[in-house]
Amino acid sequence: MRNSFAPMEGITIYCYRNTHYKYFGEGLDYYYTPFLSIYKHHSIKKRDMREILPENNAEHGISIIPQIMANDADEIIWALHYLQERGYDEINLNMGCPVGTVVSKKKGSGMLQDPDRLYEIFSKVFDDNITDEIKFTVKTRLGLADSHEFENILPVLNKFPFGAVIIHPRIRTQMYKGTPDMDMFRWAYENSKNPVGYNGNIFTPDDYKNIVEKFPNLYEVMMGRGLVANPGLAREIKNGKKMSFEELKGFMTDLQDNYKIEIPADESIMHKMKEIWFYVGNLITKEDGSSAEQLIHKIRTAKNIAEYRNAVRAVYRECIMKTT
Numbered sequence: 277m278r279n280s281f282a283p284m285e286g287i288t289i290y291c292y293r294n295t296h297y298k299y300f301g302e303g304l305d306y307y308y309t310p311f312l313s314i315y316k317h318h319s320i321k322k323r324d325m326r327e328i329l330p331e332n333n334a335e336h337g338i339s340i341i342p343q344i345m346a347n348d349a350d351e352i353i354w355a356l357h358y359l360q361e362r363g364y365d366e367i368n369l370n371m372g373c374p375v376g377t378v379v380s381k382k383k384g385s386g387m388l389q390d391p392d393r394l395y396e397i398f399s400k401v402f403d404d405n406i407t408d409e410i411k412f413t414v415k416t417r418l419g420l421a422d423s424h425e426f427e428n429i430l431p432v433l434n435k436f437p438f439g440a441v442i443i444h445p446r447i448r449t450q451m452y453k454g455t456p457d458m459d460m461f462r463w464a465y466e467n468s469k470n471p472v473g474y475n476g477n478i479f480t481p482d483d484y485k486n487i488v489e490k491f492p493n494l495y496e497v498m499m500g501r502g503l504v505a506n507p508g509l510a511r512e513i514k515n516g517k518k519m520s521f522e523e524l525k526g527f528m529t530d531l532q533d534n535y536k537i538e539i540p541a542d543e544s545i546m547h548k549m550k551e552i553w554f555y556v557g558n559l560i561t562k563e564d565g566s567s568a569e570q571l572i573h574k575i576r577t578a579k580n581i582a583e584y585r586n587a588v589r590a591v592y593r594e595c596i597m598k599t600t
């Protein structure tokens with residue numbers, strides 16, 4: 277069973293991935309890129325290109341799986357060739373993004389509304405020899421409005437030799453809220469002809485244990501928000517070593533520095549860091565055992581870089597890791 281860091285647009289960009297890998301990489305087998313949009317006439321944005329350049333990835337020793345967003349067979353085939361030529365042997369297709377502007381273009385989870393069209397797309401993709409040479413995987417939800425839609429989607433996926441079908445067992449309308457539908461996930465786990473991956477709501481080593489005990493033949497466990505909130509989670513799952521406050525400080529400080537490679541304006545880096553603090557804040561408490569909420573709030577509401585730095589310093593001075 278392999279463990280991976282989920283694609284998270286705006287968060288797990290290469291600066292984040294490399295910093296994470298440096299501190300906590302021993303717990304993970306793969307990192308996904310956030311989705312790379314594949315445009316008609318076969319192009320990728322410059323910003324997305326930087327997500328896959330060897331100097332931003334492999335040269336750091338990290339194993340990357342690019343994720344693409346496309347709903348047209350020719351575009352998918354083009355992207356598979358393009359990425360293979362750049363050294364990638366596994367590529368994932370996004371069939372889960374719930375955002376309105378994506379779904380309205382029938383991309384992301386919007387692809388799930390028409391299983392016949394899915395069949396057409398994948399027939400063409402798997403007719404291309406590239407799929408013999410690389411592993412092509414999908415990351416999907418259970419449906420748009422009802423989990424039972426997956427009863428019509430899985431049979432389509434079963435017709436093709438995907439490297440893996442990674443399932444986030446929610447429907448599009450849930451976004452990232454509500455409980456994953458584990459009954460429907462079990463049905464998929466038992467009926468998929470392809471290796472199955474699980475993704476969703478793993479926030480603690482116990483959550484992970486619970487999933488792998490219930491589904492021992494999983495091919496992959498993918499973690500997203502749980503890892504952003506506790507960057508040391510996968511390492512702790514692997515060898516029991518919890519992240520220390522010193523490590524968290526080192527990670528956050530390096531992350532801020534590494535963002536400078538991609539993001540020129542200090543102000544924009546501050547916004548990124550605030551977003552990360554939003555997740556990480558739950559991990560810590562004040563030294564006297566009282567809540568660190570107010571200190572984190574100061575970081576989140578800092579109006580300028582000086583205020584931000586002061587707020588972060590206060591957290592570093594006054595906080596420790598929560599023990600539970």
Ligand SMILES: Cc1cc2nc3c(=O)[nH]c(=O)nc-3n(C[C@H](O)[C@H](O)[C@H](O)COP(=O)(O)O)c2cc1C
Nearest residue numbers: 282283284285310311370444476477478499500501
């Ligand atoms: C801010 C944010 C950005 C995301 N970006 C992507 C993305 O680019 N591609 C994708 O397949 N899923 C994306 N997701 C979904 C996550 O990969 C994952 O499926 C979801 O967070 C549920 O898993 P978790 O409970 O482990 O976080 C994103 C989620 C969030 C919260």
